Amino acid sequence: xxxxxxxxxxxxxxxxxxxxxxxxxxxxxxxxxxxxxxxxxxxxxxxxxxxxxxxxxxxxxxxxxxxxxxxxxxxxxxxxxxxxxxxxxxxxxxxxxxxxxxxxxxxxxxxxxxxxxxxxxxxxxxxxxxxxxxxxxxxxxxxxxxxxxxxxxxxxxxxxxxxxxxxxxxxxxxxxxxxxxxxxxxxxxxxxxxxxxxxxxxxxxxxxxxxxxxxxxxxxxxxxxxxxxxxxxxxxxxxxxxxxxxxxxxxxxxxxxxxxxxxxxxxxxxxxxxxxxxxxxxxxxxxxxxxxxxxxxxxxxxxxxxxxx
Amino acid sequence: xxxxxxxxxxxxxxxxxxxxxxxxxxxxxxxxxxxxxxxxxxxxxxxxxxxxxxxxxxxxxxxxxxxxxxxxxxxxxxxxxxxxxxxxxxxxxxxxxxxxxxxxxxxxxxxxxxxxxxxxxxxxxxxxxxxxxxxxxxxxxxxxxxxxxxxxxxxxxxxxxxxxxxxxxxxxxxxxxxxxxxxxxxxxxxxxxxxxxxxxxxxxxxxxxxxxxxxxxxxxxxxxxxxxxxxxxxxxxxxxxxxxxxxxxxxxxxxxxxxxxxxxxxxxxxxxxxxxxxxxxxxxxxxxxxxxxxxxxxxxxxxxxxxxxxxxxxxxxxxxxxxxxxxxxxxxxxxxxxxxxxxxxxxxxxxxxxxxxxxxxxxxxxxxxxxxxxxxxxxxxxxxxxxxxxxxx
Numbered sequence: 001x002x003x004x005x006x007x008x009x010x011x012x013x014x015x016x017x018x019x020x021x022x023x024x025x026x027x028x029x030x031x032x033x034x035x036x037x038x039x040x041x042x043x044x045x046x047x048x049x050x051x052x053x054x055x056x057x058x059x060x061x062x063x064x065x066x067x068x069x070x071x072x073x074x075x076x077x078x079x080x081x082x083x084x085x086x087x088x089x090x091x092x093x094x095x096x097x098x099x100x101x102x103x104x105x106x107x108x109x110x111x112x113x114x115x116x117x118x119x120x121x122x123x124x125x126x127x128x129x130x131x132x133x134x135x136x137x138x139x140x141x142x143x144x145x146x147x148x149x150x151x152x153x154x155x156x157x158x159x160x161x162x163x164x165x166x167x168x169x170x171x172x173x174x175x176x177x178x179x180x181x182x183x184x185x186x187x188x189x190x191x192x193x194x195x196x197x198x199x200x201x202x203x204x205x206x207x208x209x210x211x212x213x214x215x216x217x218x219x220x221x222x223x224x225x226x227x228x229x230x231x232x233x234x235x236x237x238x239x240x241x242x243x244x245x246x247x248x249x250x251x252x253x254x255x256x257x258x259x260x261x262x263x264x265x266x267x268x269x270x271x272x273x274x275x276x277x278x279x280x281x282x283x284x285x286x287x288x289x290x291x292x293x294x295x296x297x298x299x300x301x302x303x304x305x306x307x308x309x
Numbered sequence: 310x311x312x313x314x315x316x317x318x319x320x321x322x323x324x325x326x327x328x329x330x331x332x333x334x335x336x337x338x339x340x341x342x343x344x345x346x347x348x349x350x351x352x353x354x355x356x357x358x359x360x361x362x363x364x365x366x367x368x369x370x371x372x373x374x375x376x377x378x379x380x381x382x383x384x385x386x387x388x389x390x391x392x393x394x395x396x397x398x399x400x401x402x403x404x405x406x407x408x409x410x411x412x413x414x415x416x417x418x419x420x421x422x423x424x425x426x427x428x429x430x431x432x433x434x435x436x437x438x439x440x441x442x443x444x445x446x447x448x449x450x451x452x453x454x455x456x457x458x459x460x461x462x463x464x465x466x467x468x469x470x471x472x473x474x475x476x477x478x479x480x481x482x483x484x485x486x487x488x489x490x491x492x493x494x495x496x497x498x499x500x501x502x503x504x505x506x507x508x509x510x511x512x513x514x515x516x517x518x519x520x521x522x523x524x525x526x527x528x529x530x531x532x533x534x535x536x537x538x539x540x541x542x543x544x545x546x547x548x549x550x551x552x553x554x555x556x557x558x559x560x561x562x563x564x565x566x567x568x569x570x571x572x573x574x575x576x577x578x579x580x581x582x583x584x585x586x587x588x589x590x591x592x593x594x595x596x597x598x599x600x601x602x603x604x605x606x607x608x609x610x611x612x613x614x615x616x617x618x619x620x621x622x623x624x625x626x627x628x629x630x631x632x633x634x635x636x637x638x639x640x641x642x643x644x645x646x647x648x649x650x651x652x653x654x655x656x657x658x659x660x661x662x663x664x665x666x667x668x669x670x671x672x673x674x675x676x677x678x679x680x681x682x683x684x685x686x687x688x689x690x691x692x693x694x695x696x697x698x699x700x701x702x
Contacts, residue, residue: 066518
C-alpha cells in the first residue's frame with residue numbers, strides 16, 4: 001500500500017537543483033520510481049534530457065550509483081553491470097543475500113528507436129533488471145524531432161505541419177506489445193498522474209526476478225506545446241481518453257489496472273496541445289477521426305486480451 | 310609444470326583468458342576471432358572459469374556491457390575483429406574516456422567493403438586514436454604472453470586504460486604453433502587480485518559515471534587521459550621486465566634485429582616481422598648491412614626510443630598492412646617518419662602498403678623493398694615515397 005505520509009518521510013534520491021525544465025514530468029517519474037523502492041538501486045540512463053540535465057560535471061543529482069554511457073545502450077550497459085554483480089556473487093566476492101535493483105532508463109528515442117536492439121537483446125538474455133522508458137513521444141533533447149513513439153498527426157521539427165503535410169503521417173509503434181512478445185515475467189504501462197498505480201507496479205516489478213519493463217508516459221511541455229504546469233493533467237487525460245491505458249502483463253496475463261468510468265473523447269487531450277493544433281483546422285478532421293478510431297480499437301483489443309486471462 | 314602444447318592462436322588466446330579468469334566476458338562472434346569465444350564458452354560450460362559470459366546481440370552491446378561490467382568493479386575481457394571492432398567504435402572512446410580497464414583481443418581482419426575475412430590492420434589502425442593501448446603480436450606465444458601482461462598494464466592505478474592485443478587473422482589465429490603455457494597459479498600470481506576503483510556496485514559510496522562534461526572541464530579530462538597513456542609507456546616496460554623474470558621472454562616497445570650496425574632496415578608490425586627477419590638474415594649472409602624492427606607497442610607510440618633505435622640508419626622502409634586513403638603513406642609510416650624529424654641525422658624513410666585482405670607477403674617482396682633501400686642509399690634519392698607492395702597494377 002502506497003501511503004503519502006510514509007513517502008514524505010523517505011529520502012529523495014534525486015536531488016533538487018538539476019536542470020530539467022520546470023514542469024518536466026521525467027524527474028517526477030524518477031522520484032516516484034525511487035520512492036517506491038526500499039532496495040539499493042543502480043541506474044543507467046541513455047543519452048537524453050534526463051541524463052544531460054541531472055549530471056552536469058562537476059555536479060550530479062543522483063544519490064545512487066549512476067552510469068550514462070551512450071544513446072542506444074542503456075540496456076546493454078545495465079546487462080554488463082548486472083552480470084558483474086551476478087559473477088561476484090557467485091564467486092563469493094559479494095554476500096549471497098545482497099540485493100541490488102538494476103534500472104536502465106531511456107527516453108522514447110533511446111528505447112523505441114536507436115536502443116531497441118540492445119533492449120531486445122537484454123530482455124531475451126533474461127538479465128535481472130528493470131527497463132524504464134519515459135515516453136515523451138519525440139526526440140525532445142535534440143529539439144523535438146519525430147520518433148516512432150510520436151502519434152500520428154503530431155507536428156515535430158522533422159515532420160512539421162505545413163501546407164502540404166499535416167504533421168506525422170505514420171501511427172506510433174506499440175513498444176509495450178513488442179516487449180510483451182519477449183515473454184518476460186513482468187511489464188507495465190504507467191503514468192505519473194496515477195502515482196499509486198505507478199509505484200505499485202515498481203514494487204511488483206522489483207519483487208520479481210528476471211527482466212522487467214515499464215513504459216511511462218512523460219508529457220513534455222516544450223515538445224507538446226502546452227502550458228508549463230499541465231504535465232500531470234495531460235498524463236491523466238492520456239489515461240482517461242484511453243490513449244495511454246494503464247495495464248500490466250504478468251506471466252503473460254493482461255491486467256488493466258485502471259479503467260476510466262467514462263472514456264473521454266481523444267479531442268479533450270489533443271486540444272490542449274499545440275503539436276495537434278493544426279488538426280482542428282478545416283480539412284483535417286479525418287486525422288482526428290483516425291486517431292480516435294485507433295484508440296477505440298486498441299482499447300477494445302486490450303479489454304479482450306484481459307478477458308482471456 | 311609448464312607445458313608446450315600445439316595450438317592455434319585463437320586457442321592460445323582462449324587459454325590465456327581461462328587462466329586470467331575474468332569476472333565478465335561479453336562478446337559477439339565474428340570471423341576470424343569467433344573461435345576464441347567458442348573455446349572460452351566450452352571452458353565456461355565445463356566449470357574451468359568463474360566468468361559470467363554475456364552472449365550479446367551485437368559488438369556494440371558487447372563493448373557496452375564490458376564497460377558497464379568494468380565500471381561495476383571487476384575484471385573484463387572480450388575479443389573481436391574487423392567490422393565488429395568498427396561497430397564498437399563509439400564505445401571504444403567511452404571505455405577509455407571512463408578509464409575502465411578492459412583487455413580485448415583484436416584478431417586483425419580487413420574492413421568491408423568489399424567484404425573480406427582475412428588479415429590486415431585496417432580495423433585496429435582505425436581505432437588508433439580511441440585512447441586504447443595497442444599491442445601488436447607476431448605469433449601466438451607473443452599474443453598469449455601479451456594478454457597476461459595487458460591485464461596488469463590495463464589495471465595499473467596510474468593507467469586504468471583499456472588495451473587491445475592484436476594478432477593477424479588466420480595467419481596467426483588459425484595457424485598451429487607450439488605454445489608454452491604457464492601453470493594456472495603462476496598466471497594468477499602474476500596478474501594479482503583485481504582492485505576496483507570507484508565501483509558502481511558500492512552503493513554506499515554512490516558515484517556518477519559519464520556526466521555531461523562541457524567547456525569548463527572536458528579539456529582537463531582529456532589531458533588526464535593523455536597523461537594516463539604517458540604513464541602506460543612506463544608500466545608497459547616494467548611489466549615486460551617483470552614478465553621476463555617470470556617467463557624468460559622479455560618484452561619492450563619494439564624488438565630490433567641486427568640493428569646496431571645496420572644501414573638499411575625494414576619496420577613492420579605483427580606476423581610480417583618474421584618474414585622480414587628471414588630476409589635480413591639472408592642479406593647479412595651476403596654482407597648487406599640490413600636490419601629490422603618489429604614495432605610491438607603502437608599506442609602509446611614510443612617516439613623517443615624508436616628514434617634512438619633508427620636514426621643512425623641511411624634508409625628505412627615502413628610496412629603498413631593498411632592504407633590511410635588520401636594520406637601520403639600508411640599510418641605507421643607517418644608516425645615513424647615524424648618521430649625522426651627533430652634528429653640532426655636521420656634516414657630516408659619510405660612507405661609500403663602490403664598484405665591487404667590477407668594478400669601474402671613473400672620473401673621476394675621484402676627482398677624488393679631492401680633492393681629499393683639499397684638504391685636509395687646508393688643514389689641518395691627517393692624515387693617514390695609511398696608504394697603498394699603486393700598488388701597487381
